[in-house]
Amino acid sequence: MLEIDVSGSGSIINIFENAIKVFALGSEMVALTETILRELDVIGIKGVINLIINLSVGIKKIMFLTGSSSLHEFQQINICRKRNRIEK
Numbered sequence: 382m383l384e385i386d387v388s389g390s391g392s393i394i395n396i397f398e399n400a401i402k403v404f405a406l407g408s409e410m411v412a413l414t415e416t417i418l419r420e421l422d423v424i425g426i427k428g429v430i431n432l433i434i435n436l437s438v439g440i441k442k443i444m445f446l447t448g449s450s451s452l453h454e455f456q457q458i459n460i461c462r463k464r465n466r467i468e469k
Contacts, residue, residue: 396416400436404440404452413436443455
């Protein structure tokens with residue numbers, strides 16, 4: 382079987398929510414270059430460190446809440462965000 386590493390990229394504005402989506406869709410990594418460089422430019426290295434720590438903690442919380450002990454287990458869960466709908 383051919384194994385290919387998949388990464389998610391693009392303009393990830395809502396870093397936490399979109400990183401979770403990218404991982405849930407099967408990606409093994411998330412590219413955050415633009416977000417990290419913007420944080421570095423505006424706040425500096427401490428801002429980048431806090432960004433990475435907060436992202437890591439947030440992803441670990443979601444994995445804990447879904448009962449996932451690994452990224453592979455997390456990717457096996459069917460995650461669906463329900464939207465509020467008004468039905469007549």
